[in-house]
Amino acid sequence: MSIIVVLDVMMAKRKIRSKELAHQIGITEQNLSVLKNGGAKAIRFSTLEAICKALDCQPGDILEYKQE
Numbered sequence: 001m002s003i004i005v006v007l008d009v010m011m012a013k014r015k016i017r018s019k020e021l022a023h024q025i026g027i028t029e030q031n032l033s034v035l036k037n038g039g040a041k042a043i044r045f046s047t048l049e050a051i052c053k054a055l056d057c058q059p060g061d062i063l064e065y066k067q068e
Helices: 007-014 018-025 029-036 045-055
Strands: 003-005 063-065
Touching: 007 029, 007 045, 018 029, 018 045
Parallel strands: none
Antiparallel strands: 003 063
16 A cells, blocks of 8 residues: 555654544544554544544644555
């Protein structure tokens, strides 16, 4: 996949655990784990917005494009 999720890096910078972030954005820890590990095929803009709000970041801070 060309889009890489680097959510774990931003979470480490903000010193927030998965459980806390999942609670803040209203998704399960399991779904957050799938997203963090690059297993998600899609992400809702509302979820992306909630993540960016909770982590005080931009979408580009948690998503990267890698040319194959």
